[in-house]
Amino acid sequence: MTNRRDFLKRSLMAGGAATLPGLSGCALGTRPGGHVVVVGGGFGGATVAKYLRMWSDRGVAVTLVERNPRFISCPISNLVISGDKTLADITLGYDGLRNTWGVTVLQDEALAIDPAGRTLRLASGGTLRYDRLVLSPGVDFQFDQVPGLESEAAQRAILHAWKAGAQTVALRKQLEDMRDGGVYALTIPKAPYRCPPGPYERACLVADYLKKTKPKSKVLVLDANDEIVSKKALFTKAFEQYKGILEYRPGSELREVDAGSRTARLDFDTVRADVLNVVPPHRAGDIAARAGLKLINDRWVDIDWLSFESVSTPGVHVIGDAIFPAPTMPKSGHMANQHAKVAAAAILNLLAGQAPAPNPVVMNTCYSFVDSKNVIHVASVHQYDAEKKVVMPVPGAGGVSAAANELEGAYALSWAKNIWADMLT
Amino acid sequence: MKLLRWTPLALALLAGAGTASAQDKPDPNLARNLAATCAGCHGTGGRTVPGSAVEPLAGADSAVLMQKLRDFRSGARPATIMHQISKGYTEAQLELIAAYFAARK
Incomplete structure (x- = not known):
């Protein structure tokens, strides 16, 4: 079992005084400390960074590595192509993660992982040491x-x-x-x-x-x-x-x-x-595809559905579009946001020496505009099946719109603003 | 230093212990984790952005919220999407979610 000395040493190995406050004044082994590095600041990565800080009462240090200076949303971007919206409408900064949540946001590119040494090498020449690594790299094109x-x-x-x-x-x-x-x-x-x-x-x-x-x-x-x-x-x-x-x-x-x-x-x-x-x-983003993690069909990362940890590489969690999806699970921003929360909860348990929760639930909502005002949706809920060891769609739940309608047009735009806030502010 | 790392064996032992205890006593984070699945549309902790067409859930009366969810499931309450999503959760899960949002400020 773990003890305070191990935690302190592991925190020091992670190389940050910033990781120590998470250990003070709390029951041993129940409150996590440590350093989590997140690669990719999209729907998955930004969400996991925020939720790790929020759910650990800022006890876990989080560094987010993102190559772009700002987040630009894929959902709603088809409305920019049609001229109904501008790029500014779908662009948000990382200041909320920095200032409200104390996430260290580095504009940099992750080059290579050393899973044995638990380090991540950056394009700028630096190296980050992690207790847990989350890759949310999206896709790269073939x-x-x-x-x-x-x-x-x-x-x-x-x-x-x-x-x-x-x-x-x-x-x-x-x-x-x-x-x-x-x-x-x-x-x-x-x-x-x-x-x-x-x-x-x-x-x-x-x-x-x-x-x-x-x-x-x-x-x-x-x-x-x-x-x-x-x-x-x-x-x-x-x-x-x-x-x-x-x-x-x-x-x-x-x-x-x-x-x-x-x-x-x-x-x-x-x-x-x-x-x-x-x-x-396309396939899993380069950093995940080339890190030696087990892939399925040579394209998507094979993960454990309780923790989103790679089945082959301990300490490396992968979320979002880069993973091999569960049955009927779409590759969507909404789903990446859901992966992020299951992964955050599991990582906090693991850092505290506890097993991930045995019953994760994720759900999806995708709105699509069929013209500048009318929208249709598809929704689904997926619950963990302990026998199959994967989340499965709940029969009889979920579905699509009866017909395209303007009310869901309003919901779609509110969905975007609420999920952007859920990730970034 | 190597001894301090998580070995697969140590992890397996921890996982085993954790699973056993998870069955024995309720997971203190279960309601939090379930409610987080709602936040994509209803905002973090059920707090929506100003002007949101999607309703906030933070601070709602848990009994009123639970009745709404039941009515979505039965079809008694008209909906665009919640009649489909609410059927994806068990009654016990919805109770936990409703109580969690009721307790948010």
Whole structure:
């Protein structure tokens, strides 16, 4: 069993006087101290950083490593592409984590992990020592799987805009510059990919913009999947409202692109577009994919669902889009926020010498805009199944909207503001 | 120094002890952890941002909140999404969640 001396030594190994206050004046072995390093300040990483501080009464020291100076939200970013919102509307700072919660936020890039030495090497040259490491790196794209898209020049011409930021603004600019009568083509990779309803929402919102401003134009949705992956009936109905503008082609896997002519070669077809928007296949973010953690399908990290700890590498927890999902679990910002809370609770238990709670619950809500005002949702609740050792969707719970409606448009925007606050302030 | 690290064996022992005690006595963090699943829409601790269309839950009367949740489950109370989400939790879990938010300021 653990004792005060071990805790003190482990805290000192973690290298911070900042970790010591967590040990003073509390029952031994019940209140955690120590140093947790979090990589990635998105929906998962920012949430786990805040909740570790909040739930430990600031007893656990937390360092967040994030390469970007500010958080830019993927949810709501399709409204920036359609011109309904601006990038400023979906951009938030890390000051709340710093000032309200005492998280040390480093603008830096994590390069490599030494799991045996429990250290993380940074691009700036520094090294962080951790008691527990949380990786929330999101996804990185497999550009090598799309011949013609390997070069940086090609990637500047054919955008993904599947990570919000400069690409979001650049895609908006391409659509603004497109002639009336032009073709916008969007390719969707095979599931699982980040944000299952996201591509269909984007197709609707671009069609809504073109219908209002350049009605001779076309939206071509080239889906590698055999059918709409999420909210199928509702998106099918939404696509009807864009009849004559939007065309959906399932079973259209992308084989090759030519950036110069903005041409997509598919299994049975070749499409030349004025704006070609390719969402390439993706996998766990680089730091997780290359750290020697056990992966499934060579793409996603295999984790223990009670703690989100890697099944292969003790002390390293992985949350968000980078993990191999549980049955029917989407890769969403909302779900990453939920992973973060289970991981935070488990890490605090482990730091206090206790087992993670045996019954985690997570739930998901994804709102999608089908035009600038009307919204549809999908929701699910997932409870831990001790026999299967994974969280499973609760039968009879969850579901989708009856129809697109404006009330859920208001809820969607409030959802965004509330979850951003839940992560960052 | 190596001896001070968590070995897989030590972790397994701890995990075993923890699981046994978790079955014997209630987890003091269970209500907190369950209520945290609501915070994505209803805000941290049930406190929403100003102007939120989603209602805050902090400080709500637990009996009133519990009745709402029951009515969402039964369909007696119209909803866009809560009739679907409330069915994902057991009655006992909803009781814990309602009491947790009632105790927030």
